Structures are given as structure tokens and as C-alpha cells.
Amino acid sequence: MIKPKYHIFVCSSSRVNGEPKGFCHSKAAVEIIGNFLEEIRDRDLGAEVFVSNTGCFSLCEKGPIVVVYPDNVWYGGVTPEDVEEIMDEHIEGGSIVERLAI
């Protein structure tokens, strides 16, 4: 199989133990995921970049959380408007968006 060059994980706040915290979800995680999918499609990066929704990262107070692997870069307080910058600087530019990094 072809592995993604970048795998973007977005907490959409369901928890492994079933506890519905709902924090990242209420903080627009679904819109963030939608924006990533749209940017990836518009930039024709579907073969290289994969987006997954995930359960809770136990950093709810810093949410919404976006994690980029294999770089192991964690972003907090991400807004739907930040997605374009993460795509430009990190995914296409190879640099961490320092103002969002936690």
C-alpha cells in the first residue's frame, strides 16, 4: 500500500471509554476536518495527505487539537480559518506553524 506522506489527525472528541466530553466537537472540529478535506482536494494532495477524525487526546483545555504525523507536531486552539495556514506552511512548506504549536 501507499502510505501517506502526512497524516493529519483531528480530535472530534469521542472518547475510547465512551465518555462524551464533546469539547473539541463544540469547538468546530467538524468544520476543521471539512476544511482540511477541501484544501487537500483543491491542492490535489489526496495521494499524499490523509485526514482522520479521532477520539479525545486528553488535552481538552487546549482544543481543538490537530496532530500531524509522522512529524509528531501537535497544534492547539486551531480554528477552521487556521487550516489554510497549516496546509501552506506545514504540509506544503515543511515548516511548523509555531504560533499554534503546543
Place this chain on the structure above:
Amino acid sequence: MIKPKYHIFVCSSSRVNGEPKGFCHSKAAVEIIGNFLEEIRDRDLGAEVFVSNTGCFSLCEKGPIVVVYPDNVWYGGVTPEDVEEIMDEHIEGGSIVERLAI
């Protein structure tokens, strides 16, 4: 923040677009997640290894899927009984479990 040394992602099959495929889920993903959490606790690796449930990886026919980052190693057809081997060989031993790798 302290980032995990290993981040284990287990598809529990909800999809970003909301389509309930349910394949990995029906293939015991919940039990796999439970076994990982138990092994991590028993081995006192909670500070180094983090487990997340995720949405669909679009590899349903190879499910259940387990992905280990930052190594970008993808395992398919994982059973709850395989969790101990992944913990022994990969997470603690640093070697890929070749028989499960996809």
C-alpha cells in the same frame, strides 16, 4: 507538553463523512483498543504510549487497522490476541511485526 514516543491509532470505523461503515468495529476494534490500554497500563508505559480511536482509514477490506506513528507502520487484520505481540515486538522491541504489516 510531553509528546508520546509512540502513538497507536485504531480504526473504530466511524467515518469523517458520517457514513457508518462499521467494518473495523464489527471486527473487534473496541476489544483491540481495550487490550492496548490494558497492556500499556500493565507495562507502565502510560507516559510514552498513547492510544487513539479513529475514523475510517479507507482500507476496510484489510481491517481491523492499527497504525503506529511516528513510525508510519500500518497493520491489518489485527486481532485482540495480536496486541501483546505488537506491544512486545514493536512498542517495546522496536521491530515491526512483519506478519501483520500492510
